[in-house]
Structures are given as C-alpha cells and as structure tokens.
Amino acid sequence: MSAVFVWIETFNGKAIPASWEALAAGKTLADQFGVPLTALVFGQNAAAVAAEAATYGASKALVSDDATLADFRLEPYAALLTKLVQDSSPKAVAAAATSRGRQLLAASAADTESPMLSDVLRLTVADDKASAERPAYAGKVLSDAAVTADGTQFVAIRSRAFKAAEPQAGAQAEVTTVAPVLSEDQIATKVEAFEAEVGTVNLTDAGIIVSGGRGMANNPKEPPAGTDKPDVWKAQDGFENVLKPMADALGAAVGASRAAVDAGYIPYAHQVGQTGKVVSPDLYIACGISGAIQHQAGMRTSKIIVAINKDPESPIFKMARYGLVGDLYQIVPALTEEIKKRLGK
Amino acid sequence: MHVVVFTRSTPDTAARVEVDGSGKVTWGDAATVVNPWDEYALEEAILQAKANGGKTTVIAIGPELHNEALKHSLAMGIDEAIRVWDDGLEGGDSLSYAVAAAAAVNKLGDVDLVLFGKESVDVGTDQHIYQTARKLGWTTLAYVSKIHAVDYAAKTIRVELLLEEGKQTVASKLPAVISVMKDINEPRYPSFIGIRKASKANIPVWSLAELGIGAPAPTTQVTAYRNLPARETKTEMIEGTPQEQAAALLDRLIEEKVL
Ligand SMILES: Cc1cc2nc3c(=O)[nH]c(=O)nc-3n(C[C@H](O)[C@H](O)[C@H](O)COP(=O)(O)OP(=O)(O)OC[C@H]3O[C@@H](n4cnc5c(N)ncnc54)[C@H](O)[C@@H]3O)c2cc1C
Ligand SMILES: Nc1ncnc2c1ncn2[C@@H]1O[C@H](COP(=O)(O)O)[C@@H](O)[C@H]1O
Numbered sequence: 001m002s003a004v005f006v007w008i009e010t011f012n013g014k015a016i017p018a019s020w021e022a023l024a025a026g027k028t029l030a031d032q033f034g035v036p037l038t039a040l041v042f043g044q045n046a047a048a049v050a051a052e053a054a055t056y057g058a059s060k061a062l063v064s065d066d067a068t069l070a071d072f073r074l075e076p077y078a079a080l081l082t083k084l085v086q087d088s089s090p091k092a093v094a095a096a097a098t099s100r101g102r103q104l105l106a107a108s109a110a111d112t113e114s115p116m117l118s119d120v121l122r123l124t125v126a127d128d129k130a131s132a133e134r135p136a137y138a139g140k141v142l143s144d145a146a147v148t149a150d151g152t153q154f155v156a157i158r159s160r161a162f163k164a165a166e167p168q169a170g171a172q173a174e175v176t177t178v179a180p181v182l183s184e185d186q187i188a189t190k191v192e193a194f195e196a197e198v199g200t201v202n203l204t205d206a207g208i209i210v211s212g213g214r215g216m217a218n219n220p221k222e223p224p225a226g227t228d229k230p231d232v233w234k235a236q237d238g239f240e241n242v243l244k245p246m247a248d249a250l251g252a253a254v255g256a257s258r259a260a261v262d263a264g265y266i267p268y269a270h271q272v273g274q275t276g277k278v279v280s281p282d283l284y285i286a287c288g289i290s291g292a293i294q295h296q297a298g299m300r301t302s303k304i305i306v307a308i309n310k311d312p313e314s315p316i317f318k319m320a321r322y323g324l325v326g327d328l329y330q331i332v333p334a335l336t337e338e339i340k341k342r343l344g345k
Numbered sequence: 346m347h348v349v350v351f352t353r354s355t356p357d358t359a360a361r362v363e364v365d366g367s368g369k370v371t372w373g374d375a376a377t378v379v380n381p382w383d384e385y386a387l388e389e390a391i392l393q394a395k396a397n398g399g400k401t402t403v404i405a406i407g408p409e410l411h412n413e414a415l416k417h418s419l420a421m422g423i424d425e426a427i428r429v430w431d432d433g434l435e436g437g438d439s440l441s442y443a444v445a446a447a448a449a450v451n452k453l454g455d456v457d458l459v460l461f462g463k464e465s466v467d468v469g470t471d472q473h474i475y476q477t478a479r480k481l482g483w484t485t486l487a488y489v490s491k492i493h494a495v496d497y498a499a500k501t502i503r504v505e506l507l508l509e510e511g512k513q514t515v516a517s518k519l520p521a522v523i524s525v526m527k528d529i530n531e532p533r534y535p536s537f538i539g540i541r542k543a544s545k546a547n548i549p550v551w552s553l554a555e556l557g558i559g560a561p562a563p564t565t566q567v568t569a570y571r572n573l574p575a576r577e578t579k580t581e582m583i584e585g586t587p588q589e590q591a592a593a594l595l596d597r598l599i600e601e602k603v604l
Contacts, residue, residue, distance in 0.1 A: 011510055071513075074475070074485050099509060103475050103487055110443060110476035115564035118470040131568070137467050140362040141370060142571045149564035188484045189517040192503070196511040208603075250604070268528055269507070274358050274466055275381055275527070283603045294358045300576065304603050306594065322597060323582045324590045334591040342595050343604065 003038040003060065003088065004030035007081065007095040007104060008053050011072075013045030017205050018096035020056045020164035022157040025123060026094040027057050027165070029155075032125040033091045036060050039173065040084065042077060043069040047175065054173035057165045061173045066180045071191045072100050078107035079181040085112050085152050092130065097156035098204070109154040115147040116154035121161045130155060138274040138297045159204040160280050197269060203253045208283045209302070210247040211255035211272055212239055212328075213295075215288015215309065216265055220329055235265035242329060243287060246336040249343065255279065255299075257289045273298035287328045291316030308332065346399030346497040348390040349450055350423065350460045351477070352383040353405050354413040355467045364570045379414040382462025384421075384532035385525045389492070390460050391422045392530065397497055399457075400424045404449050406434065406442050412548055419543035420535030426546065431553040433560030439468075441561035443476030448556035450481060457497050461524040463488065471524070478522035486521055490528040495519070 006026035008019045023039065030037040038060040039053035050061035062084060068076050085093060085108060093108070095101035097119050109116040121142075122133040129147040132155065136143040147153050203209060212235075219234035219242070227233045239254065247254050255272040256265065272279055274297040284302035289295060291307070291314060299305070300319060307320035308328045317323040324331055356362060360375030379387075390401045403418040405411035406429045415426040429449050434441060450456050459481070464471040471487075478485040491505040493514065500519040505512050507526050535543070553560060583593045598604045 073515075074487070078479070099488060102471055103485065106439070106470075106472040106475040107479050107485070109472075110440060110479035113440070113564070116439070116472060117565060118472060136469070136567075136570065137356070137362040137370065138358070138469060140573070141364050142573060143567050144569040144571070145565055145567050147564065148566045149562065151564070189486070189515050191513060191515050193514040194511060195513075202509055268526070269509075283598065292359075293361070297358075300573070304598070304601060306598075317580055317582075318578060319576060320580050322594055323580050324594065325582065325584075326587060326590065330587040331590055334587040335594065338588075338591040338595045339604075342599065 002033070002035045003090045004033060004035055005038050005040050005084070005090045005093040006058070007040045007093065007101065008049055009096055009098060009101055010041065010043055010045070010049055013043070013049070015049050015052060016096065016098070016202075017164070018098060018157075018159045021159065021162045022094050022096045022101070023053065023056050023058060024165050025120070025155070025157045025162040026092070028123060029092050029094065029125065029130065033128070035091055038062060038090070040081070042080060043072070050173060050175050054171045055167040055169060058173045061175045062178050063175055064178045064180055068180050068182060068184050068187060073187060073189050073191070074103050074107055075187050075189060076180055076182045077104050078111065080178070081108040082111040083181045084178065085114070090152050092153040092155060094155045094157055097158050102156050105154045105156050112152060114151040114154055115149050116156070117145050117147065118156040119158045120155050121158050123155065129153070134158075135278070139278050139300065140297055197267070203255055203270070203272065203277045203279050206253035206279065206281050208250050208252035209255045209272070209279055209281045210243055210250065210252045210285045210287065211257065211289060211299075212243050212260055212266070212287050213257035213289030214259040214263065215328055216243070216260055217263070218288070218327070218329065232264050235260065235263065238329070239266050242332050246332050246339065249336055249339040257295050286316050286320070287332060289316055290314050291319060346394070346397050346457045347453065347455050348393050348399060348401050348458045348460060349453065349456050350383065350386045350390045350401065350403045350418065351405070351446060351473070352387065352403055352414045352418060352462070353380050353407060353465055354378065354411045355380045355465055358466055364572045368570060370570050377410060377413050379417040380462055380465045382464060382466065383414065384462070385527055385529050386460040386462045387418050387421050387423060388530045388532040389525055393458065393495070399497070402427065402453060404429060404446070406430065406445055415548055416543040416546065417535065419546050420539040421533055422539060426548045427551055428548050429551045429556070431560070433553045436563055436566065437561065438563040438565045439470055439472035439476055441563050442473055443480050444558065444561040445553070445556060446473065446477040447480035448558045449551060452551070452556055457519050458495070459483070459520070459522045461522065463524055463526055474522060474524045481520075481522065484517050484521045486515065486517060486523040488526055489523045490526045492529070
C-alpha cells in the first residue's frame with residue numbers, strides 16, 4: 001500500500017499554484033512506481049483544498065485541519081509529515097521548492113534518514129530511484145543528482161519547471177483524516193503577528209515580470225521641496241506610478257535589481273538574481289537594468305527578455321530578444337498605453 | 346553565551362562558472378570568497394556576543410578551500426574557527442554534513458544559538474540549515490530579517506521572519522538554529538589588523554573520530570555537471586519614437602503569443 005505523497009502548500013487556507021505543479025511532478029513518479037498519488041493537506045480549510053487536489057489528479061488525500069497547524073510552523077508540520085512517512089513508507093514525497101516546502105521536506109528527510117533532491121527541474125526514474133536535473137552555482141550551470149540510498153525519496157520541485165494538470169471538475173479523492181502529532185504545549189514557536197506586504201505578486205510563480213534597476217532614479221518628476229533623498233523619492237515614485245501601472249496592465253509581478261533594492265527604492269522581496277529570486281517567466285522586461293552577471297543568474301531562463309535601457313552598450317542587450325534603446329520614463333508609459341489599447345484593459 | 350556560525354567558501358558571484366571538457370566545474374582565476382549570505386550571519390553573531398558578553402565560533406565542513414571563509418570570519422572578529430574534515434565525509438550530501446555539523450555543535454557543548462546564511466550561492470539547497478537543526482533536535486527559525494529580542498538566561502527569542510507574503514513575528518525558545526536574511530544588519534569589512542591576525546591563525550581540523558561519530562552514508566550523489574544550453578541571443582533592436590517602439594514591441598509579443 002505504498003504511495004507518492006505530495007504536500008499541498010497553503011497560505012490562509014488556499015493552495016499556492018506551485019503546489020499543483022508539484023502534484024503534476026508527483027504524478028509522473030506515482031505512474032512510474034505504479035502507486036497511488038496522495039495529497040497531504042495540513043491546516044485551515046484542509047478538506048476543501050483536498051477536494052481541489054482531487055481535481056488536479058490526486059486519488060487519495062490525507063488531511064489534518066487543526067488549530068496547531070493553522071499557520072505553517074516547522075515543528076508541528078515536520079512532526080506530522082515524519083510520522084506519516086514512518087507509518088506508510090511512501091515511495092516519494094514531493095512539494096513545491098518554496099521557502100516552506102524546502103524546510104518541511106529537508107527536515108522530514110533528516111528525521112527519517114532519507115535522500116532528498118531539491119530545486120528539481122526534471123525527474124527521471126531508473127531502478128526505482130529518482131534522478132533530477134537541478135541548477136547549481138545559482139543557475140550558472142546544471143547538475144544531475146541521483147538518489148543512491150533506499151527509503152522514501154524527497155523531491156522539492158522548482159516553480160514553473162512542471163506544468164500543472166488541467167483540473168477535472170467532479171474528480172474525487174478518497175480522504176482520510178489524520179491527527180496532528182504535537183499538541184500546542186509541545187510546540188516552542190508561537191506566531192505573534194503577521195504583516196502582509198501589500199500587492200505582492202509572487203515572483204517565482206509569475207508568467208510575466210517587469211523589473212526596474214538603478215535607472216529608475218532618473219525620473220524627470222521633481223520631488224516635493226525639502227525631500228531628504230531625492231533619488232530615492234524619484235525611484236520609488238517611478239516604481240509606483242510608472243512601472244507598476246505597466247505591470248498591472250500585463251498582470252505581471254514587479255522585480256528589481258540589487259542596486260535598486262540596496263538603494264532603498266523597493267523592498268528586498270522583489271530582488272531578482274543570484275542573491276535574490278531565481279525566476280523563469282515567459283516574458284521578462286528589464287527597465288534601467290544593466291544586466292550584471294549576478295542579475296543574469298536570476299533571470300536568464302526567462303523565455304523572452306525585453307531590455308529597455310538608454311545605453312546601447314549595456315550588456316543586458318546581449319541576452320535580450322528585443323532591445324529598446326531610450327529613456328525608460330518615455331518608453332514605459334508609451335508601452336503601458338499600447339498594452340491597454342491592445343489587451344483592452 | 347556562545348554563538349556558532351556555519352559557513353563555507355564559494356566562488357565570487359562575479360565569476361563566470363563553467364563546466365570544462367572533463368566535466369569539472371571551473372571559475373577561472375576568480376576568487377574564492379566567504380558565501381555572501383553568511384556575512385550577515387557572521388555579523389549577527391559578533392553583534393550578539395558583544396551585546397551579551399559571549400563568545401563566537403565559526404565552523405566549516407570541507408577541505409582546505411574552506412579555510413578562506415574561516416579566515417574571513419576571523420578577520421571580521423569571530424573568536425574561534427574550526428574546520429571539520431575527514432576522508433569519510435568525501436562525497437557527502439547535505440544529510441551527512443548535517444550529521445557532522447550537529448556532532449560538532451554537540452562537541453562544543455554550551456551553544457545557545459546556531460546561525461546560518463539564507464543559502465549558499467553554489468550548492469544553494471538551504472537543506473544544511475534544517476537538517477542540522479533536526480539532527481540537533483533544536484527549533485528552526487528560517488529567513489530571520491530581525492531579532493527583536495533574545496534572552497540567553499531565560500532562553501527565549503523573538504524574531505521577524507520574511508515570508509513570501511509578508512513579515513511574521515514569532516516567539517520561540519533557545520537553543521535554536523536560525524538563518525538570516527540581508528535586512529538583518531550591515532556586515533562589517535574586516536579590519537587590517539583583523540586580516541593580519543586571521544592570516545596567521547592556525548585553524549584546527551576535527552575528524553570524525555574527534556566528533557565521536559562514524560562516516561555518515563550519503564543518500565544522494567551529484568553524477569554530472571553540464572553547461573546551460575546556449576541562449577538564443579539573436580537580439581532585434583526596435584527603433585523609433587517611444588510610441589513607435591511600443592507599437593512594434595507589442596506586435597512582436599502578440600505574434601510570439603506571450604501576450
Ligand atoms: C555578492 C553579490 C551578489 C549580488 N547579487 C545580485 C542579485 O541577486 N541581483 C542583482 O540584480 N544584482 C546583484 N548583484 C549586483 C550586481 O553586481 C550589479 O551591481 C547590479 O545588478 C546592478 O544593478 P542595475 O543594473 O540596476 O544598476 P546599474 O548597473 O547601475 O545599471 C543601471 C542601468 O540603467 C540604465 N539607465 C539609467 N537611466 C535610465 C533611463 N532613464 N532609462 C533607461 N535606462 C536607464 C543605465 O544605462 C544602466 O545600464 C550582486 C553583487 C554582489 C557583489
Ligand atoms: N560544508 C559546509 N560547511 C559549513 N556550512 C555550510 C556548508 N554547506 C553549507 N553551509 C551553510 O549552510 C547554509 C545553507 O547552505 P545550502 O544548504 O548549501 O544552501 C549556508 O549558510 C551555508 O554557508
């Protein structure tokens with residue numbers, strides 16, 4: 001009665017899109033091992049998320065909706081996953097390689113002395129053991145990593161590497177309720193507060209990303225008299241009133257270079273690159289970004305790159321499919337107009 | 346109190362990393378530096394020890410190449426450096442390293458807090474953090490962007506975590522393993538005197554026997570490295586007024602079906 005488990009990551013009781021990609025990756029493993037595909041759903045609204053997982057291809061679900069699991073905390077989540085793995089020795093456990101998914105799988109793999117492959121781009125199975133293609137050196141090269149030991153194989157799936165299945169309305173999964181392992185007084189960590197960042201579109205999930213760099217500071221708009229750091233004001237105004245409107249018209253996420261982040265133009269959560277997020281959208285529009293090697297490492301697998309830069313010698317043009325030389329403060333508003341006109345928004 | 350930081354050496358982020366004809370990863374004559382993420386962890390350890398009258402130890406697991414990161418740590422002001430290495434760790438994975446890392450912390454004995462950087466810029470699995478914590482049996486607090494308060498006597502800690510969706514404040518207890526983000530501090534540059542002192546330091550190497558453990562069996566193995574497939578670099582420059590550029594770009598993007 002073995003299975004492939006896929007942890008369906010949720011936030012505020014809703015599944016994150018990358019979970020369905022992980023479920024699709026889990027399905028390829030389940031098919032190769034010839035075992036059922038089981039969704040694991042912990043926390044608020046677990047039953048409804050399990051029902052949704054069925055439409056994405058899970059034939060079974062293990063759910064645990066308990067107050068101790070309401071927010072993701074590693075201790076209760078890992079204790080529960082480890083117990084489920086020990087109880088039924090699944091062939092594999094998959095999850096999206098998000099900050100939470102990586103923590104959970106790595107912890108449970110350590111608890112159970114099991115092999116783990118992370119940031120998986122591609123999976124193959126031979127002799128019952130998985131091998132993965134994964135990025136190394138922050139995406140500057142690729143590596144193949146193989147499971148060499150017996151036991152449950154943990155795989156963390158990179159966002160946008162696998163395609164989620166088309167949801168099948170009406171598909172049902174056999175749901176089993178499981179009890180949490182730790183009680184509240186056995187959990188050291190207590191969540192005291194949460195402050196949402198307004199308007200974040202998750203960069204790693206985004207199909208389109210519009211990024212701004214140090215060039216954002218060359219906003220022709222004048223800051224109010226007495227503004228402390230005029231360049232910061234100009235860049236922030238540009239991100240808010242020039243770049244963001246284009247991103248909104250495209251349904252895109254907003255990214256940034258490290259220079260823009262370090263100068264305080266935009267929070268770190270938006271940074272793309274070797275020490276930021278590694279992204280691979282269908283379309284990446286770089287505005288006022290020179291294309292340093294550390295920035296390239298984060299976005300070079302984007303399908304189509306558009307560069308808007310006033311310096312025709314800028315290295316970003318070497319990797320761009322389309323290059324627009326000019327002032328981003330003239331080109332981006334013109335683009336936004338055109339996008340609204342063509343996409344009827 | 347005693348704070349431990351784990352670190353390793355990585356190629357400079359400006360390096361062109363490539364796989365050569367024999368399948369080996371190379372980075373030309375680019376420098377090997379302390380993993381950039383770990384500078385924040387090292388700085389935080391120094392700040393914590395200063396504020397609380399404690400000591401700091403830095404540990405790297407790996408061959409001699411990792412002395413680079415340890416020397417940088419000493420030059421910044423970390424009190425002691427230890428390198429853990431043994432033939433039995435050759436070809437190890439994150440799990441076998443975590444077993445050795447936990448054994449090293451246990452050997453030190455009196456540790457309150459273990460700090461890691463967010464991830465390494467070469468291996469970049471961030472598995473080492475969580476697996477070391479589990480092998481120690483300690484709480485993990487990942488992606489810490491601020492330490493609000495820590496009380497080493499009462500063994501409590503309150504931190505801010507950077508989640509994908511926003512910021513979370515959590516309270517927990519010590520000992521704990523935490524990984525830190527760049528918002529947490531501004532790492533110092535090593536002083537000239539620090540660099541001189543570090544260059545003369547004799548860094549002890551702890552073997553598995555000294556850690557009192559056998560060789561942990563790796564569970565995974567890297568079988569090959571490969572260069573990325575060449576990127577389509579045919580760039581089309583779109584000229585004209587901003588309005589003409591915008592219209593022409595939209596034509597292309599719609600044609601390519603990305604919009
Ligand atoms: C350890 C380490 C890690 C790093 N990690 C990252 C990382 O993760 N991500 C990252 O991005 N960088 C990273 N960097 C930094 C990287 O080396 C570059 O410094 C950075 O990417 C430069 O950002 P930029 O392109 O915005 O700025 P610049 O290089 O200054 O480029 C600004 C560009 O804007 C153009 N411009 C100016 N005004 C306008 C205008 N009005 N219209 C159009 N174009 C205009 C200019 O021509 C120029 O090309 C890292 C560096 C180190 C040392
Ligand atoms: N061999 C090692 N020795 C010491 N620290 C390490 C080692 N490998 C990784 N780390 C640290 O563990 C953290 C996560 O790294 P990684 O799991 O490689 O992404 C970073 O702070 C690394 O510096």
